[in-house]
Amino acid sequence: xxKRRVVITGLGIISPVGIGIPTTWQNIVxxxxxxxxxxxxxxxxxxxxxxxxxxxxxxxxxxPAKDARRMDRFIHFGLVxxxxxxxxxxxxxxxxxxxxxxVNIGSxxxxxxxxxxxxNDYLAGGPRKISPFFIPGxxxxxxxxxxxxxxGLKGPNLAMVSAxxxxxxxxxxxxxxxxxxxxxxxIAGGSEATVSALAVGGFxxxxxxxxxxxxxxxxxxxxxxxxxxxxMGEGAGVxxxxxxxxxxxxxAKIYAELAGYGMSGDAYxxxxxxxxxxxxxxxxxxxxxxxxxxxxxxxxxxGTSTPLGDKNETDAIKLAFGDHAYKLxxxxxxxxxxxxxxxxxxxxxxxxxxxxxxxxxxxxxxxxEQDPECDLDYCANVARDMKIDVAVNNNxxxxxxxxxxxxxxx
Numbered sequence: 001x002x003k004r005r006v007v008i009t010g011l012g013i014i015s016p017v018g019i020g021i022p023t024t025w026q027n028i029v030x031x032x033x034x035x036x037x038x039x040x041x042x043x044x045x046x047x048x049x050x051x052x053x054x055x056x057x058x059x060x061x062x063x064p065a066k067d068a069r070r071m072d073r074f075i076h077f078g079l080v081x082x083x084x085x086x087x088x089x090x091x092x093x094x095x096x097x098x099x100x101x102x103v104n105i106g107s108x109x110x111x112x113x114x115x116x117x118x119x120n121d122y123l124a125g126g127p128r129k130i131s132p133f134f135i136p137g138x139x140x141x142x143x144x145x146x147x148x149x150x151x152g153l154k155g156p157n158l159a160m161v162s163a164x165x166x167x168x169x170x171x172x173x174x175x176x177x178x179x180x181x182x183x184x185x186x187i188a189g190g191s192e193a194t195v196s197a198l199a200v201g202g203f204x205x206x207x208x209x210x211x212x213x214x215x216x217x218x219x220x221x222x223x224x225x226x227x228x229x230x231x232m233g234e235g236a237g238v239x240x241x242x243x244x245x246x247x248x249x250x251x252a253k254i255y256a257e258l259a260g261y262g263m264s265g266d267a268y269x270x271x272x273x274x275x276x277x278x279x280x281x282x283x284x285x286x287x288x289x290x291x292x293x294x295x296x297x298x299x300x301x302x303g304t305s306t307p308l309g310d311k312n313e314t315d316a317i318k319l320a321f322g323d324h325a326y327k328l329x330x331x332x333x334x335x336x337x338x339x340x341x342x343x344x345x346x347x348x349x350x351x352x353x354x355x356x357x358x359x360x361x362x363x364x365x366x367x368x369e370q371d372p373e374c375d376l377d378y379c380a381n382v383a384r385d386m387k388i389d390v391a392v393n394n395n396x397x398x399x400x401x402x403x404x405x406x407x408x409x410x
Contacts, residue, residue, distance in 0.1 A: 005259075006175040007410060008353050009252040010089025010240030012081035012189075015347055016052030016233050016337045020084060025354050029383045031365045033217040033336050035231050040113075040195045048209035050216040051195045052233030052338030070133035071142070072111030074343075077236035078143030078191030079150070081346070085187060086151065089240040090252060093151050100184040102155030103144040104174045105191060105238060106166040108342025108397070111138025113196040143191055155183040163397030164302075165263075166190045167237060167345025172261035172405055174241050184246045189238035190346030200232055206271070208306065220339075221366035222303040222332035223310050223374040230304040233338025237346030239353065256356040257408040259390075260289025266400030273309055273396060278302075278316035281402035282392060286320075289406040291390060293321045296328060296406075298361055298391040300352040303332025304339050313394065314374045329386060331379040335365045345395040349405060352393040356407045360385050 011021050016034030018024035027034070035052045043049040059068045059076040062083055068076060082105060093101060114137055121129040136142055141159035148157045156177055160170045167190025174186035203209045210229040212219040220231040247254060262284025266277035286293060301313055318325045333351050340347060355361055360383055367380040391407045 004179045004181065005244035005257060006178050006241050007244050007247050007257050008239050008255040009242045009247050010085040010091070011255065011350050011353065012084030012088060012238045013236070013347055013350050014054055014057065014077045014081050015235040016054055019057060021088065028333055028336060028351060028362045029360060031336065031363045031381065031383065033365060035216045035219055035338050037216055038195060038200070041197050043200060046200055047204040047211050048200060049213040050210065050219045050231055051200070052231060053195055054235050071137045072114040073193035074107050074111060074191045075143050075146065077193055077234070078105045078238065079146055081189060081191065081236035081238040082143065082147045082187050085238040085240050091185060091240065093153065098152050099154045101153045102157060102177065102183045102186045103147050103153055104156065104158050104160065104170045104186055104188045105143040105147065106160040106170045106342060107140045107191050108161065108163050108166045109192065109194045109199065110140040112194045112199055114138045116196055116198055147187065156186070161342070162401045163399055164339070164341050164344055165395045165397040165401045165403040166342035168349065168393065168395040168403035168405060169263065169345070171239065171241070171345065171349050172263065172403055175258050175261055178241060178243050184243045186241045187238060188241055189236060190343040191236035192341045192343035193234045194341065195232050195234050203232065210305065218366045220305045220335050221368070222305045222335050222364055223371055223378050224367050225369045225371045227305045227307060227310065230306055231338035233340040235337070235340055235347060236343050237348070237350040239350060254410045256353045257410050258405060259408040260285040260291065260406030262288055262404045264402045266402070268400055271398050273312045275312050275316040275319055277400055277402045278313060278394065278396055279319040281404040282320040282394065285392065285404035285406045291406065294324045296390045296392055297386065298355060298388045299328055299330045300348050300355065300391065300393045301330050301332050302394045302396050303334055303364065305334065311373050314376055317376065325376060328376065329361045329379050329384060330376050331361055331364045333362055345403065348395065349393050352391050352407050356388050356391050356409050359388055
């Protein structure tokens, strides 16, 4: 059986630098930081007090207020990004095609803020204070479930969880569902909304977060010598994946082709990375795409701004690409959005597809003095117009889980 081609025909995004594709992409290319002091809760006792929060988001513009109250914020983000992506694709769902359209939008942690709030209600008033909507309002697959019900999507309905690789795995596995003929269209991505006391407190206790509280906009500085940890972010990125002939037949706009998907396990440590796993993930994705490493011009890196992680990914890129690594433009959009955990692969895949579509690499901001041990071209501080025929997006997660996607210009 020949491999069916998969293309991207719709994009939707909710991010710390904007809501919707036009505003978000404009701000990303301009190098605008979305990281500020935390407002969602009183973070004054936290070691880290900065985050990439979504601003000016009104879910009632998209959902009835009564329904919205029954869902955690991560579901709001994922639903709205999914609605926007489907609208952008121009795809009409009908009785004839509904069984061939599926959903796969995951989250790394899910409804933690609602869990926190419900536990507080329980402590204050006992079991009677627990809402009957608590469970469906907080579990991870309910972005996919609600979107399926909203649009009558009767194809595959699932959600994946693989820590910070979630969005990438959701997109990659959805492409395979199309390749193997189980659907013609998949709405796929990732969402997260865990700028909450427990999440920030937990990562702070692990000393994983930046404590540059007096200068939020420069707190996330991948590959900079003085990076001191990642910054929490929130939002969602969703894309409509479609079989190429199906998209062509309806005259769809095509942003890029999703040509390859690779994954791997480090089998090394629960939280500390090694370079072998990411290297194999990238090579597996390129092998799946039928491409040699020297075909790639651009890498949207995981690039979290942690001292260990950034060097590790740099080493992995060198192992995967050899001497060609020094010809790549590598960037981290996390420098502007923060790290969306399970949503990272969603928004960063959207950015990668837009980079190919617009032939421009967003910058990595906040590189003031590049770490000598991180010696690749990280598109420091200013976006770059460039030829991008092939791009790679990387995401890696706790548990030693890795995912890479290959995007091609169509």
